[in-house]
Amino acid sequence: MKIRGKVFVFGDNVNTDEIIPARYLNTSDPQELAKYCMEDARPGFGRRDDIKGAIIVAGENFGCGSSREHAPVAIKAAGISCVIAKSFARIFFRNAINIGLPIVELKEAGEFEEGDVAEVDLENGIVRNVTKNREYRIQPYPDFLMEIMRTGGWLEYCLKTLKE
Amino acid sequence: MTLAEKLLSKKAGRPVKPGEFLLLEPDVVLANDITAPLAIKEFREHGGKRVKYPERVVLVPDHFTPNKDIKSASQVKLMREFAKEQGIEKFFEIGRMGIEHVLLPEEGLVKSGDLVVGADSHTCTYGALGAFATGVGSTDIAGFFLTGKVWLRVPESIKVHLTGSFKEMVTAKDLILKLISILGVDGANYKALEFLGPGVANISMDGRFTVSNMAIEAGGKAGIFPVDENTIQYERERGIEVEPMFPDESATYVREISIDLSTLEPQVAYPFLPSNVKDVTEAEKERIRIDQVVIGSCTNGRIEDLRLAAEILKGRTVAPHVRCIVIPGSQRVLKQAIKEGLVDVFLEANCVVSTPTCGPCLGGHMGVLAEGEVAVSTTNRNFVGRMGHPSSKVFLASPAVAAASAVKGYIADPRRL
Numbered sequence: 001m002k003i004r005g006k007v008f009v010f011g012d013n014v015n016t017d018e019i020i021p022a023r024y025l026n027t028s029d030p031q032e033l034a035k036y037c038m039e040d041a042r043p044g045f046g047r048r049d050d051i052k053g054a055i056i057v058a059g060e061n062f063g064c065g066s067s068r069e070h071a072p073v074a075i076k077a078a079g080i081s082c083v084i085a086k087s088f089a090r091i092f093f094r095n096a097i098n099i100g101l102p103i104v105e106l107k108e109a110g111e112f113e114e115g116d117v118a119e120v121d122l123e124n125g126i127v128r129n130v131t132k133n134r135e136y137r138i139q140p141y142p143d144f145l146m147e148i149m150r151t152g153g154w155l156e157y158c159l160k161t162l163k164e
Numbered sequence: 165m166t167l168a169e170k171l172l173s174k175k176a177g178r179p180v181k182p183g184e185f186l187l188l189e190p191d192v193v194l195a196n197d198i199t200a201p202l203a204i205k206e207f208r209e210h211g212g213k214r215v216k217y218p219e220r221v222v223l224v225p226d227h228f229t230p231n232k233d234i235k236s237a238s239q240v241k242l243m244r245e246f247a248k249e250q251g252i253e254k255f256f257e258i259g260r261m262g263i264e265h266v267l268l269p270e271e272g273l274v275k276s277g278d279l280v281v282g283a284d285s286h287t288c289t290y291g292a293l294g295a296f297a298t299g300v301g302s303t304d305i306a307g308f309f310l311t312g313k314v315w316l317r318v319p320e321s322i323k324v325h326l327t328g329s330f331k332e333m334v335t336a337k338d339l340i341l342k343l344i345s346i347l348g349v350d351g352a353n354y355k356a357l358e359f360l361g362p363g364v365a366n367i368s369m370d371g372r373f374t375v376s377n378m379a380i381e382a383g384g385k386a387g388i389f390p391v392d393e394n395t396i397q398y399e400r401e402r403g404i405e406v407e408p409m410f411p412d413e414s415a416t417y418v419r420e421i422s423i424d425l426s427t428l429e430p431q432v433a434y435p436f437l438p439s440n441v442k443d444v445t446e447a448e449k450e451r452i453r454i455d456q457v458v459i460g461s462c463t464n465g466r467i468e469d470l471r472l473a474a475e476i477l478k479g480r481t482v483a484p485h486v487r488c489i490v491i492p493g494s495q496r497v498l499k500q501a502i503k504e505g506l507v508d509v510f511l512e513a514n515c516v517v518s519t520p521t522c523g524p525c526l527g528g529h530m531g532v533l534a535e536g537e538v539a540v541s542t543t544n545r546n547f548v549g550r551m552g553h554p555s556s557k558v559f560l561a562s563p564a565v566a567a568a569s570a571v572k573g574y575i576a577d578p579r580r581l
Contacts, residue, residue, distance in 0.1 A: 013349055013437060017547045022526040026228060026235035028202040028302075040549040061350040064383065065545060066526070067285040069202055069301035090354050090385055091285055095301035144185040144315070154315070155210045158307050 003082045003102060003120040004130070005055040007112050012059035014041055016092065019063065019071040028070065030077035037074040045078075052079035055120070057112040059085065063092020072096045082120050084109050084127065097145050100153035108136050122149070166321040166415045167388045168356040171296035175279045182320040187313045190220065192274050194282030195305050196264055196522075197225035201239045202302035203283060204246045207309045215250045216312035222254040222273055223247055224264040227522040232529035262494020262520045265289035265377060265462035270496055272402030276391045276409065281305075281314050286462050286544065288379045291356075292372035293399070294391035294409050299380060319385045321356045322347075323417040326363025328426035333578045335472065336371030337464060337542065337562035339423065340378040341431035345441035346421060353383030355418065358411065363425045364389060369398045370468040377463045378544050381438040432575060433560035435546050444565055447575045452559070456539040457488040457570040458551075459563050460518075461525045464542035465493025467500050469563040474506040476567035476578055477513040483573030488515040489531045495520060515570070527552045540569040 018041040020033055027033070037046035038056075045051065056075065062085035063071060072095045075083065082102040086109045096103045104120055106127055112118060116131040127136045141149065151157040165173065173180045175188045195203055200223055207215075215221060223243050228236035247255035254273065261267060265286050268274045274290045280297035281287065283305045290297035304314050324343060330336075343357075357379045359372075367375070372389050379387025389395070391409040399406045430444040459465075459473045470492060482488040490510045492498035498520065501507050510517050524531030525543040533539055533552030539559070541551065546558035559575060568578035 015545075015547045017526070017545070017550050021549055022198075022227075022528055025198050025528075026233060026239060028205060028239070040554050043554075061353065061383065064349055065285065065547060067283055067287075067299040067301055068198060069283070069303060070198070073202070087350065087353065089350065089383055091299050091301060091380075095303065098301055098303035098307075142185065148315075154303050154307050155206060155310065158311050158313075159210060 001122040005053045005081050005118060006050070007055050007057050007114065007116045007118050009112060009114045010041055010056060010058040013061045013064055014058050015065035016063055016068050016071040017065055020068065020074045025068065025070055030073050033070050033074040034077035037078040046074065053081050055118045056080055056083045057109050057118065058083065059109065060087045062088050064089035067091045069095045069099065072099055072101045076101045084118065086110065097148055098154035100149065104138055106136055106138055166411050166417065167294070167358050167390065167409065168296060168319055168321050168386060170409065170411070171277065171279065172318050174277065180318045182318050184318045186316050186318065188279060188316060189312050190281045190308065190314055191278040192222060192280045193220055193305060193308050194222045194224065194264060194268070194280065194284065194287060196227055196284055197229060197236065197240050197243060198227050199283030199302045199305065200243045203305035203309065204242060206303055206306035210306065210310060212310050215252065215309045218250050218252045221252045222268060223252060224256050224261060224267060226261060226263050226520070227526065228528050229521055230258050230519065258519060260495060262496065263462045263465055263522055266465050266493030266497065269293060269373065270494055272404055275399060275404045276395055276406040285380045286377050288384060288387050289373050289377040289462060291376035291379065291386050291388040292369065294389055294395055296386055296388065298385050319354055319356045320418040321358050322352055323420045324357055324359050325361040325420060325422040326359060326425060327361055328363055328424040329366035330425050330428065333564045334428050334430055335562040335564060336367055336374040338428050338431045339425065340375045341433050341438070341441050341560065342423065342428055344378065344382045344439045347382040349381065349437050349439045350383040352379065354385060356386040356388055357382065357384045359387070359389050360411065365392060365394065366425060368468060369394055370466040373466065374463055381544060430562060430565050430578065432565060433546055435557040435559065436548050438544065438546060438560060444577045448577045452575045453538065454486060454540050454569055454574060455537040456531060456533065457486060457566050458491070458524050458531055458539060458541040458543060459566050460491025460493060461522065461543040462493065463544045464563050465491055465497065467497050469542065470497065470501050470506050473563040473567040474509040476564060476581065477515065477571065478509045480513055480571045482514045482570045486570050486573050488570040489518060489524065490515045491518045491521060491523060493520055524551055526550065540566050540575055542566050
């Protein structure tokens with residue numbers, strides 16, 4: 001599973017209220033949510049033409065706050081291919097795994113700049129900054145979570161393995 | 165074993181260790197009018213026909229109710245029809261409902277020892293009862309509908325050792341704000357907070373709910389209290405008999421923090437993080453002019469909170485330029501507040517009193533802030549745009565500080581009115 005895209009940089013503690021403000025939560029339609037993705041962190045982000053396939057790079061504790069799965073759903077539906085952060089808040093992390101949005105914890109996330117091209121190789125645990133020609137090793141997911149990711153998400157995993 | 169390990173071992177039917185992944189069948193599963201519609205949609209898209217354990221599901225439309233617009237009304241309609249179709253009896257309409265985390269313990273729908281997962285980050289509130297309760301997402305709820313199971317990683321625990329008792333006008337809210345300032349907003353990420361020590365006996369059940377509620381604001385997976393005499397009494401009032409539960413002497417904690425409750429001052433969390441905390445004496449010096457006060461929410465919408473606010477507002481009035489919104493956390497709390505004359509106090513003081521709703525806490529309705537406006541709120545988050553316009557500001561505090569600030573028109577110390 002290799003992902004390549006242009007980088008958009010965000011800071012620390014980007015919370016789910018910024019990722020998808022509650023004023024847009026009266027729907028759960030992914031395409032509607034996508035339009036307001038990252039709205040209170042960077043107004044208009046979800047409506048840009050150049051975010052399809054792009055990669056969000058952020059600091060510590062990305063996705064803190066509310067449990068709203070609408071946050072990773074909005075990011076995924078907006079066409080973002082992966083989120084790289086120094087760390088993730090717990091519920092955002094599980095939501096992303098559950099819906100099959102690739103996310104990567106990378107301590108050196110701060111070395112990326114806006115507009116760099118990043119490449120993520122999840123199976124082999126490698127992140128590259130193509131623009132700066134740097135390469136980083138990442139901790140692979142625990143087996144259980146990797147299996148959920150490979151299956152395409154928690155419900156796909158449930159259907160495959162749990163439902164009698 | 166820690167409390168978290170004990171609770172999860174009991175569910176797993178064998179001793180478990182931090183770091184293990186478990187597939188467990190929770191006792192109670194919860195979703196609200198934001199998170200349930202997404203879960204229902206995913207359940208159906210994945211071929212779901214019958215919910216495996218409808219009797220374990222609780223659905224509470226509380227965020228945008230009484231419905232603020234057509235879209236939110238449609239979301240609740242979807243929930244209501246799903247509840248009927250699936251035989252989910254624990255669906256709560258307005259007039260019978262409450263904010264989920266006030267309602268469930270009050271009605272005895274969650275109890276000590278339970279494993280509770282909820283598609284709401286403040287599900288950790290029930291840790292106050294000595295339950296393992298944690299917030300998850302909508303897909304987790306859909307997975308439960310399909311299979312009756314959720315996946316959980318056993319967390320490491322942080323011990324919060326409490327001694328002493330609160331001084332006058334200092335509350336459980338001040339304790340948890342102080343703790344978040346010590347830990348930072350991710351200091352307990354992936355971990356359980358466990359509140360232990362002789363100080364626990366001096367914290368009321370309503371206070372414990374406030375403390376456990378905001379464990380998530382330090383990133384905590386859970387915020388668990390032992391089951392002691394206070395808990396046993398609280399459960400008995402609801403017809404539930406439970407056994408005491410404490411961690412083992414030999415339990416391993418990754419970190420230990422000690423707090424003497426008698427040294428705490430009223431706290432104020434400045435925008436834009438709940439960890440951005442100062443003593444109220446510092447805040448008062450800054451004369452921070454406010455436009456709105458909110459007293460309520462899953463954090464501070466219980467009867468003790470309203471009693472404290474009323475104690476301060478009695479015989480006083482809200483400053484002319486301030487709007488003060490009081491939101492009892494449940495129908496039962498509202499009725500009790502009327503019976504005790506608290507609602508009269510609020511109305512005489514020129515507050516508005518609302519039906520239970522999450523409403524303004526998340527900038528939903530019933531008190532959304534305009535550009536540049538400032539609020540003091542007893543809620544749990546003060547992120548950018550949380551209560552309305554991205555340039556508005558929320559200061560978090562206890563009901564005592566909130567009520568005193570409403571009277572003064574700026575952030576004020578309740579002990580110096």
